[in-house]
Amino acid sequence: MEILHSKIYGEEKSGIPLLVFHGLFGMLDNWGSFGKEMSEYFPVHLIDLRNHGKSFHAEEMSFDDLAHDITHYMDFYGITKANLLGHSLGGKAVMQFAIKYPLKVEKLIVVDIGPKAYPPHHQGILKALSSVDFSQVNTRHDVEEVLHQFIPEKAVIQFLAKNLYWKEDKKLAWRFNLKTLSEKYSEFISSPVKFGVFSGRTLFIAGANSNYILPQDEFQIKQQFPNSSIVKVQNASHWVQADNPTDFNRAVKDFLV
Numbered sequence: 001m002e003i004l005h006s007k008i009y010g011e012e013k014s015g016i017p018l019l020v021f022h023g024l025f026g027m028l029d030n031w032g033s034f035g036k037e038m039s040e041y042f043p044v045h046l047i048d049l050r051n052h053g054k055s056f057h058a059e060e061m062s063f064d065d066l067a068h069d070i071t072h073y074m075d076f077y078g079i080t081k082a083n084l085l086g087h088s089l090g091g092k093a094v095m096q097f098a099i100k101y102p103l104k105v106e107k108l109i110v111v112d113i114g115p116k117a118y119p120p121h122h123q124g125i126l127k128a129l130s131s132v133d134f135s136q137v138n139t140r141h142d143v144e145e146v147l148h149q150f151i152p153e154k155a156v157i158q159f160l161a162k163n164l165y166w167k168e169d170k171k172l173a174w175r176f177n178l179k180t181l182s183e184k185y186s187e188f189i190s191s192p193v194k195f196g197v198f199s200g201r202t203l204f205i206a207g208a209n210s211n212y213i214l215p216q217d218e219f220q221i222k223q224q225f226p227n228s229s230i231v232k233v234q235n236a237s238h239w240v241q242a243d244n245p246t247d248f249n250r251a252v253k254d255f256l257v
Contacts, residue, residue, distance in 0.1 A: 003076045004069050005054040006047040007032075010039030016083055016106050017043040018256065019070070023088030024122065025160060025176060027053030034241060037249055041257050042083075047073065049090060051177035053163075058177075061184040063193060066093035067100050074104060083256055087111040087241065088212075092193055099196035099224070108202040108225070109252060112210050112238050114217040115193035115224050120186050124150055129160065130182065134172055140164055143172060159239075195224065202228035203255045207236035207243065 007028055018038060020031050028035075028046035035044045048055035050069055058065070070093065074082060083106050086094035091113035098105045128150035137143050140161055147157045163175045202225040206213040213221075213230065221228060231251050236243035 001072050002056040004047050004073045006045050009035045009044045013043050015042040018083045019045045021086040021090030051180050063096040067097040070097045083107045085109040088113050095193045098198040111205045112212045117190050117192040204230040206232050207240040208232045208234045209237045
């Protein structure tokens with residue numbers, strides 16, 4: 001069984017570790033400063049989901065698959081119980097994990113995503129990514145120029161471009177597995193977290209300027225996560241941790257420490 005790639009901060013600290021999972025097209029490097037700050041209190045594992053970052057590539061991408069990956073990771077590192085934090089796609093993964101393996105979860109933090117199914121909404125990004133012909137581009141700037149034809153937001157382009165790396169043949173490539181993410185996209189985006197209940201303490205952190213968690217979603221959230229609360233971070237959209245790291249980090253610390 002392949003184990004997810006990770007970077008661990010604060011290994012020498014005692015206490016329950018925090019496992020952190022990024023969102024779609026993200027990677028653990030996006031969470032570096034957060035990991036360093038939180039490692040003052042407990043060990044922090046920043047983890048690449050399958051088909052992302054430096055983790056293994058696979059043809060399957062269901063929330064059950066992601067939950068299995070987490071339990072294998074915990075077994076590998078001898079972690080019997082952890083606090084889990086997941087953003088967006090990572091949030092769906094940790095919700096599914098908590099419902100499936102509740103005894104392995106101390107506390108759960110879900111960032112700007114609910115357990116419901118979402119309509120597909122990344123088609124423009126997928127088209128942009130698949131339009132990059134790596135035999136024709138020579139620099140990161142060349143890739144960004146291609147993406148800019150489809151994506152107007154500079155911040156989104158820069159976020160995606162962090163996934164570029166140089167292969168041994170001196171050609172650029174994506175770290176994520178674009179083939180599987182494209183083929184399975186509609187399947188995993190349009191799937192809700194399977195129904196079940198996690199009764200442990202849970203914190204949902206939403207961006208005040210984001211529409212991923214709506215007032216009408218709170219009923220379903222409470223059904224599946226009855227011991228949960230929702231905190232809205234001001235001046236933040238979907239990437240809450242990047243838009244307002246001060247208030248985001250404080251919310252996480254207040255919940256865990």
